[in-house]
Amino acid sequence: MTVQRADSRYDVFLSYSDDDRDFAQALYEALRHSTLRRRRLKVFFAPAAVGIGESIPSAIARALEHSSCLVAVVTPSWLASEWTSLEAEVAVWRDPAANHRLILPLLLKPSDLPNTISRLKYLDLRRKSDIEKFLPELLSAIRWSVAEEEARRQSSAETRKVLSAPILPWLGLGSPSFDFLWPEMIIDPSISPRRHPGSDNKLSRWLKSAHTESGSFAVVGPAGAGKTTALRSLLLTGGGTLPSQRVFLHARDLPSRADELNVRAKRTSKLAVLVDGLDEAGEDLTEVIAQHLGALAANGVTIFYAARTDFFERNGDTLGRLSGLPRDVLEVKSWTRQDVLDFGNRYADRLSDPSLSARLESIIDSVPGALSMASNPMRLTLLLYLLASDPSIDVVHLTEPYALYDMFYREWISTERHRGTGGGDPPLVHSSHVLLARWFYTRPGERPHPQDVIGANSWTELSTDSAFAELLDIDHGRREDLAIVRGFRHETIGEFLIAKSIVAAFLLGGSAIDDVLTVTVRDDVNIYVRSAINQLGQHRLAAILANLAQRFESIEQDDAFRSTNAAERLREQILYYVGRLPVADAAQILVSAFHRETNPLLRRSAALGAILHGREDVESEYMLMLEQPEEAILNRSVQMVYFGDVHGDLHTFRDGGEDWPKSRRAILGRLSQNSVRDRRLRLWDLKTLKSFLTTREDTGLDARELHVLHGLVDSKVSTARDEEIRREVMQILQLPRDPSIA
Structure with missing residues (x-):
């Protein structure tokens, strides 16, 4: 025996x-x-x-x-x-x-x-x-x-995997795992359940009262808001009626694990599947992922999936049709001042540096805008990394997200050189990061072999370089040539790097501008470009304007190139960025382009840029154009592509009545604010809002949106433009309303 x-x-x-x-x-x-x-x-x-x-x-x-x-x-x-x-x-x-x-x-x-x-x-x-x-x-x-x-x-193995998985490596202590944070440094996130608007709650308290033994739930929020941490917390602690058996995985891995999960679901009626990064898997995979989620739900699995808010709203119909409508949508809210300080104190305790939390509190109390910046957990983590690495850093510009990411990136490269684990050439590290960032931006969901993107020689030099590799999620496989890159540790790093390459090319000028504008980026990247522009001095801004104007003019003078699609895209992009430059001479270029351009898309870009520069004469003329159906359709179409309501090309997409939640939120968001930029775009925003509302059915304004518009009506009217704004608001308020709105 x-x-x-x-x-x-x-x-x-x-x-x-x-x-x-x-x-x-x-x-x-x-x-x-x-x-x-x-x-x-x-x-x-x-x-x-x-x-x-x-x-x-x-x-x-x-x-x-x-x-x-x-x-x-x-x-x-x-x-x-x-x-x-x-x-x-x-x-x-x-x-x-x-x-x-x-x-x-x-x-x-x-x-x-x-x-x-x-x-x-x-x-x-x-x-x-x-x-x-x-x-x-x-x-x-x-x-x-x-x-x-x-x-x-x-x-249990999956729990250990989550705890041991590398997280954002700049937390210190040698690239710690999630176990570094858990549980002492976890901030219980505030959420706003959409089924009960206004009833913000802590996630842990919501779990105690919610029925989570079945159905699906969406966790949404902006980039860096803490959605992944919320799902990891659900895996490790659960609560309420959440099933005791839980699986955490990335959305891009769901198709390969779906059969296994369905088998497990049939063996037990108590299974929860927590799916992270729905937006990172890419819109091309959304339908496939939604089908798998639907099959799991049919087997009685409780599902939580996380995605950026705009992605969820853009793909809500597909998700609902194939996986069932979520029982609730939990929006992760920004951290409060107390949340920020609590995390800073715990971080300082882990690093045995009590002065760190004191410096953080001083910054958020004395630097205008710093608290708003730090209320995003991702940005707060970067700030704490910088404070721990270099107590003497210049915090004046840390209200701009570009400055924060740029300081972090430069400090990260320098620190890894000092540690001796990053031996690659810094320009090669940076250029390789940018190549990968552009790859993932244009091919969301794909997982390339790094040598196919950055070249075999570069990969050989950088594969063991911590400055390069530890910002990326790399599966090295059993052989070096089998390695794949899943993405950056956080997608906002890639978006920042694309913006950094755009600003650098603008300063360089010439064909470098063509190279960075071959890919039309959206607001997720342009938020960093605009942020970079806001902190540049007048001398460098003037240099960027001169380079963009020169490139625009050289394209116009090249008859063979001017008529191509590539030239149209370049010229439209150049006009867009000229319109965002706070340089007086930019208005002259934009006004001239507005009057001579026959291409409606380029004319629109020039008009908006001129409006941003305070040219009310161009605004009046363009507002009249927007009364024409074709011009209005073009305006709505570009808006929907730019803000991500549709996955299309702003040069070719034509509005066909699709849902427009992201554009809607952006318009109402600006109408509720009162910066110079918001006020200059006010009339155009109202025209665009009215255009959307009059071409859609059942899109009545909700109570919050009505409150925003009434605030504009109640404001003091002093100029002819103010009176025009008031008239536009009154026309919108008189549109037929959704009967479900009291």
Whole structure:
């Protein structure tokens, strides 16, 4: 007989008294020749499993710990035995509520059962001890227990994987895992459930009152708001009625794991699947992912999935049609001042640097706009990294997101050089990062081999360079040529790097401008470009304007190139960025382009740029144009592509009545603000809002939106333009309203 090591994993631990050894021996032989998914059952039977000279108590203890279930041959002798009592107590300790059916009692002889056994359903063998007769029922129970134990082990492994997964590496202490944060540094996020608007709550409190035993839930918010951390917290702590078995995975991995998860779902009715990064997987995969989510939901799985708010709203119809409407949408809110300070204090404690939290509090209290910046967890993490790395950093410009990311990136490269783990050439690191950033921006969801993007020689030099590799999520595989890159540790790093390359090209001029504008970027990148422009001095801004104007003029003078699609795209992009330059001379270029351009898209870009520069004459003329149907359609179409309501090309997309939540939010957001930029765009925003509302059905304004518009009506009217704004508002308020709105 082959002796198994007692420290191996067993399906069954056979517990019996010596008085019943003959029956136990026969049962052991029957069980070990039975099968479980095309393999023999592994049974711990002490006489066969414990080797000569081995400690019997130690072998039994290890086997109890590593067995899926305990089959107890219950007789008066078994109940009287100290050994078997200990074995039963250990099993009860492992499964006190009997949720996992860890103890499977076989009542072989009449016995006075203790509470630990009497509360369990047992196989009554007092009149049918023939093994052949009860074996099928016992095997069915064993197989259920084994499957349950395997699911628990898998869940435990997934929990360890989340805790040990590398997180944002600039937290210090040598690229720590999520375990560095958990649980002391986790801030319980505030959420706003959309089914109950206005009832903001902490996630942990919401879980206690919400029914999360079935259905799907969406977790949405802006980039860096803490959606991933919220899902990881759900995995590790759960709460309320959330199923105890939980799986955390990235959306791009769902298709490859769907079959496995559906099998697990059919084995147990208590499974939650937490899907992160729906937006990072790419819109091309949205339908496939939604189908898999729908199949899981049909099997009774509780689903939480996270995505940027704009992505969720843009793809809400697809998700709802294929996976079912979420029972609630939980919007992750910005951190409060107290949240920021709490995280700063805990971070400082981990680094044993109490002065760090004091510096953070001083910054958010003394630097205008710093609290708004730090209320985003991602940006706060970058700020703390900088404060810990260089206490003397210039914090004056840290209200601009570009300045924060730029300081971090430069400090990161420098720190890794100092640590000696980054040996690559810094310009090569940067250019390779930019190549990958542009790849992921234009091919969301794809996972390339790095050498295919940055070149084999560059990959050879940079694959072990921490400055390059640790900002990326890289699966190195078994061979260097099999490595794949899943993306940046955080997608905002890639968006910043694209913006950085755009600003650098503008300063360089010439063909470099063509190179960076071959890809038309959206607001997620341009927020960093505008932020960079806001902090540049007048000398450099003038240089950028001269370079853009020169390139625009050289394209116009090149008759062969001017008529191509590439030239049109370049010219439109140049006009867009000229319009964002706070340089007086920019207005002259824009006004001239507005009057001579025949291409409606380029004319629109020139008009908006001129309006941003305060040219009310161009505004009046363009507002009249927007009354024409074709011009209005073009304006709506560009708006929807730019703000991400549709996944299309602003040069070719034509509005067909699609949903427009992102454009709607952007328009109402600006109308609720009062900066110089917001006021200059006010009339155009109102015209655009009215254009959308009059071309859609059932898009009545909600109470919050009505409040914004009434605020504009109530404002003091002093100029002819103010009166025009008032008239536009009144026309919008008089449009037919959604009857569901009180």
